[in-house]
Amino acid sequence: MFKAGSHKTFQCQACRHQTSLIAGTLFQSTKLPLTVWFLAIYLISQAKTGLSSLALKRYLGVSYPTAWLIHHKLMEAMSERETNYTLSGQIQVDDAYFGGELSGGKAGQGLRKQGAFCCGADA
Numbered sequence: 001m002f003k004a005g006s007h008k009t010f011q012c013q014a015c016r017h018q019t020s021l022i023a024g025t026l027f028q029s030t031k032l033p034l035t036v037w038f039l040a041i042y043l044i045s046q047a048k049t050g051l052s053s054l055a056l057k058r059y060l061g062v063s064y065p066t067a068w069l070i071h072h073k074l075m076e077a078m079s080e081r082e083t084n085y086t087l088s089g090q091i092q093v094d095d096a097y098f099g100g101e102l103s104g105g106k107a108g109q110g111l112r113k114q115g116a117f118c119c120g121a122d123a
């Protein structure tokens, strides 16, 4: 076992194959500490109105391109998993808006400029 970059790499003594604990996960080949990723997952999953890459950049203290990449990788992973499910039986539906709040406008007008989406869940 040895350290290559910021994450531990393991090598098989028989065939010298190298792998790491994050190989095959969406964290594969990341140079960031996993704690940054976990914080990002927490922030994104707790943000009721969605979280922009810019907000993520501020919370995590990383560059904008890094925040953008983290954001997109996590959203992609979540959408990939969601496609495994098909709703059935009694379904409850709710609506919401995304796109962040617009400054300078009245609340009602601001909302109309945001994207609307619907989500449903098995009851």
Ligand SMILES: [Zn+2]
Pocket: 012, 013, 014, 015, 016, 017
């Ligand atoms: Zn081996």
